[in-house]
Amino acid sequence: MSDADDRGTARRALIVIGLVLATVAGLALIWMTRRVLVWLVVAAFFAVALKPLVDRLERRWVRRRALATLLVFLAVFGLLAALGALIVVPLFDEVGRFVDRAPEVYRETRAGRGPFGEVLERLRLRSYLVAHPDQVQRYGSQLRQPAVGVVRGVLTTLAGLLTVIVLAYLMVLEAPKIIRSALGLVGDGAADRLRRIGRECSRTVTGYLTGNLLISVICGGLTFVVLALTGVPFAGVIALLVAVADLIPLVGATLGAIIAAGAGFLHSPTAGIVVLVFFVVYQQVENHLLQPVIMARAVRLNPLTVLVSVLLAAELAGLLGALLAIPAAGVAQILLREFAPAGRWHVPIPAVGAGPDDAEPPGGDHPAGGTR
Known part of the structure; x- marks a missing residue:
């Protein structure tokens, strides 16, 4: 084998190794930034969905795009916040009421009364609750330990939601400039x-x-x-x-x-x-x-x-x-x-009675002077 062949083989091997390393590095980068990428995808989803509303409002009533975008986002996310408040506020009230009644509920449960006591009685768990009160209290204290993780998860979710809203707002606001810049790179x-x-x-x-x-x-x-x-x-x-x-x-x-x-x-x-x-x-x-x-x-x-x-x-x-x-x-x-x-991909159909060798060649080219 000549030196030129050796250099060509080495160059191809280096190209393959470089492509593999670049692919691994790209996948690692995507994995490390997966949370931000998810936020970007969700923000783009909302931006594409809300852009027609902003365009219609800008054409008909509000001439300034920043104001039209702000009004649409305030209306949509204000409605979502109102729905969330309708759910969360009663739930917080019920949780507070349940905390106030927790000692009474516990006594009723141990006695086999109330909704929880009846369920435990049917499942034959009330005897265990009565016989092992210290162990039940220890289980209850262990349930408080994941509270820090729950709070951290809630804060992360709120931060992600706020980030998605801001990203979607900026995407809709800058959409005309981005579209003009992108379309300016191609022909009419x-x-x-x-x-x-x-x-x-x-x-x-x-x-x-x-x-x-x-x-x-x-x-x-x-x-x-x-x-x-x-x-x-x-x-x-x-x-x-x-x-x-x-x-x-x-x-x-x-x-x-x-x-x-x-x-x-x-x-x-x-x-x-x-x-x-x-x-x-x-x-x-x-x-x-x-x-x-x-x-x-x-x-x-x-x-x-x-x-x-x-x-x-x-x-x-x-x-x-x-x-x-x-x-x-x-x-x-x-x-x-x-x-x-449709019709871009053409599958040749052989003539009736023709053998495999007589089928139309790919591309539909016929011999000169031939007819079909």
């Missing part, structure tokens, strides 16, 4: 095409949010009816909490079922069983009928595509994947329709 024809693709993607994300909110409203309304009929207290607050949890595709109804069924069982075993049966039936209807059909109309996707995309994304990326699966599938469909139009 390509710019018009990219602008049309952007409008369709924005319409897809907005349709997804609208459809998801509609499904949550249906779930919350039906939950309120069932809880009210069974006499469960605070039916409105619980139904609102269930509706918010139902915003999460596939698993949202399960989370809501845990909340509502728990409240039902605390009220009475009959109410708990009725609520649990309702959610078992409703979750099947939502996952296999409501969500595929409504999302298919809102995002203009095939119902089977909606269901498969949510299942695959939830398996690959967890909660974030489930939330973004449907709009991502809609955007992918738009890109495929634009850049891979």
Whole structure:
């Protein structure tokens, strides 16, 4: 082997090693910054969804984009904050009331009275509670230890939420400049095409949010009816909490079922069983009928595509994947329709009676002077 061949082999080996190291370094960087990347993805999702509202408000009533963006964000996130307050404030009141009644509840439970005492009596756990009071108190003291981790998690969530809101606000505010700069790098024809693709993607994300909110409203309304009929207290607050949890595709109804069924069982075993049966039936209807059909109309996707995309994304990326699966599938469909139009890929069809050797060659070229 000559020196030139040796140098070529060494150069190719170095290129392969460099590509492998660069890939590993890129994956490590993504892993280390995964929290920030998740915040950016969620912020971009909200920015794409809210940009049409800001554009419409700027065109019709408010001429300054900064003011239009501020008004839209105040309205949307103010509404979300109001809904959160409707849920959190009654829960804090109930927690305070429960803390005040904790000694009395403990005495009733040990005596086998009250809702907790009756449950423990049925499960044959009251005798253990009476026979081992010191051990029960030690378990109770151990439950206070994870409080620091819970507080840290709450603070991290609040910081992430604030960061997402600020990032989405800046993305919407600077969207016209970013779009002009990006489209200035291509020709007029390509710019018009990219602008049309952007409008369709924005319409897809907005349709997804609208459809998801509609499904949550249906779930919350039906939950309120069932809880009210069974006499469960605070039916409105619980139904609102269930509706918010139902915003999460596939698993949202399960989370809501845990909340509502728990409240039902605390009220009475009959109410708990009725609520649990309702959610078992409703979750099947939502996952296999409501969500595929409504999302298919809102995002203009095939119902089977909606269901498969949510299942695959939830398996690959967890909660974030489930939330973004449907709009991502809609955007992918738009890109495929634009850049891979129907008829681009041609599969040759052999003539009738022709053997394998007589089939039309790939590309459709015929011999000179031949006819088909």
